[in-house]
Amino acid sequence: MTQERTADRPRVDAYEKVLGRALYAADQPIAGLLHAMTVPATIAKGRIEAIDMTAAQNVRGVVRIFTHEDFSQIKTTPAARGAYGQPGKGHQPMTSPVVRHRGEPVALVVAETLEAAIEGAEAVKVRYASEPFSARMEDDLASPEAEPDRQLSSGDAEAAFATADHRVDVEYLHPQQHHNPIELISTTAAFEDGELRIYEGTQAASAFAGGLAGMMGMDPTRLRGVSPYTGGGFGQKNGIQEQSVLVASAAVLLRRPVKLVMSRSQLFHTASYRPRSRHRVRLGADEQGRLLAGLYETVQQNGRYDGFACDHGANPPRMYGYGAWRGSDRIVRVDTQTPGHQRAPHEHPSSYATECAMDELAEAVGMDPVELRLANDAQSDPITGKPFSSRHLADCLRRGAELFGWSRRMREPGALVADNGDLIGLGVACGSYKASMTAAVTTLRLFASGRCDIATSGHEMGQGIRSVIAAELIEILGVDPTKLDVRIGDTGHAPQHITAGSWGTGSAAPAARGAALKLRDELSLLTGAPLSEEPVHVQLARTRRPSLEVTVNTIPLGKDAQVIEQLRRGIPSTTGPEYPDFMAFSWIAHFAEVHVETSTGRVRVKRVVSVADCGRVMNRRTAESQVRGGVVWGIGAALREAGETDPRFGGVLNNDLAEYVVPVNADIGAIDVDFIDQPDFKLNMSGVKGLGEVAMVGAAAAVVNAVYNATGRRVRHLPIRIEDLL
Amino acid sequence: MSDTHDRQPLEVTRRQVLEAGTIVSVSGLLPVAAQAQAPSPQPAPENGATVQVSFHVNGQPSALEIDARASLLDMLRERLGMVGAKKGCDHGQCGACTVHIDGRRVASCLTLAAKVDGRDVTTIEGIGRADALHPMQQAFIDHDALQCGYCTPGQIMAAIACVKEGHASTPEEIREYMSGNICRCGAYVGIVAAIEQAAPLIERS
Numbered sequence: 019m020t021q022e023r024t025a026d027r028p029r030v031d032a033y034e035k036v037l038g039r040a041l042y043a044a045d046q047p048i049a050g051l052l053h054a055m056t057v058p059a060t061i062a063k064g065r066i067e068a069i070d071m072t073a074a075q076n077v078r079g080v081v082r083i084f085t086h087e088d089f090s091q092i093k094t095t096p097a098a099r100g101a102y103g104q105p106g107k108g109h110q111p112m113t114s115p116v117v118r119h120r121g122e123p124v125a126l127v128v129a130e131t132l133e134a135a136i137e138g139a140e141a142v143k144v145r146y147a148s149e150p151f152s153a154r155m156e157d158d159l160a161s162p163e164a165e166p167d168r169q170l171s172s173g174d175a176e177a178a179f180a181t182a183d184h185r186v187d188v189e190y191l192h193p194q195q196h197h198n199p200i201e202l203i204s205t206t207a208a209f210e211d212g213e214l215r216i217y218e219g220t221q222a223a224s225a226f227a228g229g230l231a232g233m234m235g236m237d238p239t240r241l242r243g244v245s246p247y248t249g250g251g252f253g254q255k256n257g258i259q260e261q262s263v264l265v266a267s268a269a270v271l272l273r274r275p276v277k278l279v280m281s282r283s284q285l286f287h288t289a290s291y292r293p294r295s296r297h298r299v300r301l302g303a304d305e306q307g308r309l310l311a312g313l314y315e316t317v318q319q320n321g322r323y324d325g326f327a328c329d330h331g332a333n334p335p336r337m338y339g340y341g342a343w344r345g346s347d348r349i350v351r352v353d354t355q356t357p358g359h360q361r362a363p364h365e366h367p368s369s370y371a372t373e374c375a376m377d378e379l380a381e382a383v384g385m386d387p388v389e390l391r392l393a394n395d396a397q398s399d400p401i402t403g404k405p406f407s408s409r410h411l412a413d414c415l416r417r418g419a420e421l422f423g424w425s426r427r428m429r430e431p432g433a434l435v436a437d438n439g440d441l442i443g444l445g446v447a448c449g450s451y452k453a454s455m456t457a458a459v460t461t462l463r464l465f466a467s468g469r470c471d472i473a474t475s476g477h478e479m480g481q482g483i484r485s486v487i488a489a490e491l492i493e494i495l496g497v498d499p500t501k502l503d504v505r506i507g508d509t510g511h512a513p514q515h516i517t518a519g520s521w522g523t524g525s526a527a528p529a530a531r532g533a534a535l536k537l538r539d540e541l542s543l544l545t546g547a548p549l550s551e552e553p554v555h556v557q558l559a560r561t562r563r564p565s566l567e568v569t570v571n572t573i574p575l576g577k578d579a580q581v582i583e584q585l586r587r588g589i590p591s592t593t594g595p596e597y598p599d600f601m602a603f604s605w606i607a608h609f610a611e612v613h614v615e616t617s618t619g620r621v622r623v624k625r626v627v628s629v630a631d632c633g634r635v636m637n638r639r640t641a642e643s644q645v646r647g648g649v650v651w652g653i654g655a656a657l658r659e660a661g662e663t664d665p666r667f668g669g670v671l672n673n674d675l676a677e678y679v680v681p682v683n684a685d686i687g688a689i690d691v692d693f694i695d696q697p698d699f700k701l702n703m704s705g706v707k708g709l710g711e712v713a714m715v716g717a718a719a720a721v722v723n724a725v726y727n728a729t730g731r732r733v734r735h736l737p738i739r740i741e742d743l744l
Numbered sequence: 745m746s747d748t749h750d751r752q753p754l755e756v757t758r759r760q761v762l763e764a765g766t767i768v769s770v771s772g773l774l775p776v777a778a779q780a781q782a783p784s785p786q787p788a789p790e791n792g793a794t795v796q797v798s799f800h801v802n803g804q805p806s807a808l809e810i811d812a813r814a815s816l817l818d819m820l821r822e823r824l825g826m827v828g829a830k831k832g833c834d835h836g837q838c839g840a841c842t843v844h845i846d847g848r849r850v851a852s853c854l855t856l857a858a859k860v861d862g863r864d865v866t867t868i869e870g871i872g873r874a875d876a877l878h879p880m881q882q883a884f885i886d887h888d889a890l891q892c893g894y895c896t897p898g899q900i901m902a903a904i905a906c907v908k909e910g911h912a913s914t915p916e917e918i919r920e921y922m923s924g925n926i927c928r929c930g931a932y933v934g935i936v937a938a939i940e941q942a943a944p945l946i947e948r949s
Contacts, residue, residue: 674837
């Protein structure tokens with residue numbers, strides 16, 4: 019039971035995963051399962067005039083074809099896709115003849131086999147009355163919102179900028195990106211034990227189940243949301259999908275279980291994505307490189323009806339000690355599907371723009387980019403004036419520079435050349451991500467046999483949340499991880515808050531720790547003495563009790579007991595980054611080495627070094643993996659990924675994994691990861707902040723800055739492709 | 745919109761479900777025994793033109809009549825209940841469905857079920873047991889060569905084949921020959937390390 023701050027253990031569910039036994043939503047063995055397939059809209063905007071189902075109904079095996087006429091009772095509530103909790107927002111397809119974006123489902127074909135469902139869906143003929151639309155924010159019919167979505171300011175930034183010794187004024191364009199978790203989003207609705215059970219790889223089982231019940235007009239207690247394992251989420255699975263309520267309703271209408279596995283091409287149109295955005299950055303500094311002013315204006319492309327925020331301006335002013343700051347974020351509305359949260363939703367694009375601008379400022383001032391950042395380190399937030407709960411960004415920079423060999427860098431672009439003639443570039447960039455927490459209701463049971471199970475809030479999607487929960491139980495109780503059952507992602511076990519926004523560990527670790535401490539206290543009361551070094555279950559057995567159970571409500575800092583009721587109802591309720599006495603963020607510094615082939619312009623990322631301050635590291639092995647994953651995403655953003663919207667038809671042209679290019683194994687070189695590993699006990703009793711999102715923030719900028727250092731080219735859009743460097 | 749089906753708006757069906765005792769709040773008052781869903785034919789009938797296939801999967805003989813359009817992946821997952829191989833794209837672009845046919849790696853989503861007649865199919869379920877992992881499975885655990893685990897069965901099947909093909913002699917070669925398997929969580933560094941560890945323990949074919 020000793021403190022193991024940076025434990026390096028196998029992830030607890032690795033066994034299941036390498037054996038192929040981890041059952042994802044579409045893997046559930048359900049007797050008599052029907053298969054569904056959607057018919058996607060082929061217009062971007064308009065109305066359905068008629069649906070001819072004759073041919074489809076004649077397909078052998080087709081059981082039923084549903085259209086909007088069957089689903090007109092479904093309510094579009096704040097839980098619907100695109101609403102983001104706001105009344106009047108969102109759009110649930112197939113509840114009316116209205117089509118609001120290309121690719122939305124207009125019919126649902128249910129059949130005895132998948133092959134029949136596909137054939138049936140292809141045979142459905144839809145006649146539309148289409149209307150003029152705009153698919154891109156540059157188009158004529160795009161609608162800029164009158165008021166900024168968010169503004170932050172401190173001091174007179176315009177005046178400070180006007181008189182600064184060194185100034186940069188640059189604009190960066192960030193493309194549309196798509197999450198593309200490898201697990202296709204599937205929905206399976208089945209009747210089990212007197213309830214409607216919906217299996218979907220969601221990141222928010224309670225909000226999902228409660229939201230679906232609301233949309234269907236049902237008692238939420240009769241609907242159970244099960245997300246056993248999520249095959250990658252990255253934010254795409256944090257809400258109800260366009261298909262979810264359709265499949266659930268089809269199962270109810272047919273009184274049979276129904277499964278829909280949405281095709282990859284349709285997911286590019288029905289599921290969320292990171293919207294296109296433009297970023298104008300103006301930075302002013304004095305002769306010594308001290309930041310006098312930052313002016314940051316962003317424009318983001320949203321759907322016509324969604325409630326998704328534009329929040330690019332939230333983090334950049336917190337990065338450095340700006341003398342003055344002014345930021346504003348604006349939305350332009352177009353007729354496409356609704357965007358949403360994709361890993362580091364705004365922090366990644368804003369770090370791309372502002373950290374590249376910092377590189378340009380370093381050039382203008384004539385300073386080393388690491389030195390420029392160290393010279394502007396801050397211990398309090400320039401906007402609120404509050405101190406940071408913990409900030410070891412300068413240590414991240416210094417340690418990273420040493421591990422990386424930053425001293426090799428030449429200020430002159432193209433000065434470092436590899437033996438084969440490739441130009442070598444070295445780049446640096448930093449990132450931050452808010453440290454948030456949520457509530458949990460945790461039930462922990464220890465059995466005299468040594469078995470232990472814990473039911474709490476959380477969804478496993480690759481970040482290793484089961485390992486985090488296990489780490490606290492091992493540390494406090496010394497339980498055997500092979501005899502531990504971590505029950506998460508299922509509203510039948512415990513209320514499930516949405517797992518996103520890097521609050522998973524900061525919420526689950528204190529919840530597990532709190533339950534473990536309470537169980538230890540109760541066992542000690544039973545034994546009548548402080549616990550010995552013997553295994554806890556042996557001490558429990560001696561009390562002649564078969565088991566001991568505790569339930570603990572975890573209320574995060576800055577919230578009250580009301581948050582538990584919200585949790586039970588599936589209403590998201592998070593804290594941070596602003597707390598009563600401080601601001602809390604995780605921090606990271608990335609260093610990238612790129613090699614650019616001069617004849618072809620091909621960029622290879624040979625090595626990345628990333629050093630993170632995420633508070634206490636719960637499991638060294640899974641934490642390193644998470645950072646490497648974030649870096650891979652940064653490399654993908656810098657050099658590969660862009661969703662190409664077709665302005666003529668409103669769809670995503672490159673809607674598969676052959677044309678939407680994500681990093682493959684051959685794209686990735688060495689990624690070395692280190693941690694500051696200083697617990698932040700101001701935030702929670704486990705001392706953890708968050709890691710999954712900050713891991714990506716700044717990674718793309720480090721690569722872009724390295725490309726500049728290699729080539730002398732400032733490419734101000736992503737991704738950087740061969741044609742940009744020829 | 746002509747419709748020969750018996751259309752039931754959702755409201756009606758809620759009543760119908762109430763009768764079955766499933767959903768609406770008052771259904772809690774009904775006995776659990778009344779809460780069964782409608783009976784379904786078992787197994788599901790094959791609908792299109794069918795073909796007979798006989799093959800071995802993980803050493804066990806198997807024979808069935810299947811829709812001629814069905815992929816090997818959909819036969820494994822939807823007919824045989826072997827869900828280790830995963831569907832990530834259904835277009836042969838991601839590798840999550842990788843299995844071996846006669847020892848060679850294939851994308852099972854691009855392989856017609858009919859093509860495995862007379863062949864030996866090996867899936868993730870057939871390479872190791874919980875108490876005796878395949879060296880590649882152990883190496884994936886040791887190097888944390890996975891995160892969400894969804895692409896992992898395909899990665900492991902591809903990795904074993906990569907070694908057997910003789911394409912695991914350097915990290916660069918491993919990266920190249922493992923690039924048909926996308927890991928969106930980004931576990932590539934661990935995957936290369938795992939293959940380097942397991943390669944000497946696996947016989948070349």
